[in-house]
Amino acid sequence: MPTRPPRLCGCGLVVASGVQCACQIKRNAERKARHDRDRPNANARGYSSKWREARNGFLAKHTKCVRCGAPATVVNHRVPHKGDKRLFWSRSNWEAVCAPCHNGPIQSAEKKPR
Template sequence: MANRITACGCSVPKGTRCPHEQAKATARQQANDAARGSAASRGYDGKWRTESKAWLAALGSPLCACGCGREANMVDHITAPKGDQRLFWSRSNWQPYNGLCNRRKAIMTEGGFGRHKGL
């Protein structure tokens, strides 16, 4: 595989990052993580785990709301609450989801892996 020359002048194999690019990416990720806060600080705590498990159990054996046919193993917010506790706890905003599908949805709607939000 051929090498590529990075903006800082490093020569690295295609598909890899030089130490400078990696350091910048790590710093960006740490800043994003700090700004976002922990799962518990966003409301995904013991109370959420208890309530969401009970809600799923009450549905029986629900399938993922995305239509993939997988068994739902978590609760997803239809509209991301973004700190709105009423929206967070509104069961009309909950849907059964599979964890894999939920991660895919989050990447596509909230950005990730180089994708812009909403693509």
């Protein structure tokens, strides 16, 4: 099976196909650190002990991921609440999902510009 040839990184290093250069890894880490520094903590975003209690109750009743059927571990907001408390607490906006579904396709879809 043919493989793709190595590529030239912007820093001038030759990098194997499908591999990140050290400069790219460093840039990504810096970008993520900037984002985390500016982002409020989970409690400030509404994920308090009251949320954890409601989340645990919801997951006790909805044990399977609605997307793949695996054990559910995350309560996802179908419509991102973006700080709207009514939407945040609306149980009709909640769905039980597994971590791989939440952290993969769901988060990717939320990040796409509309």
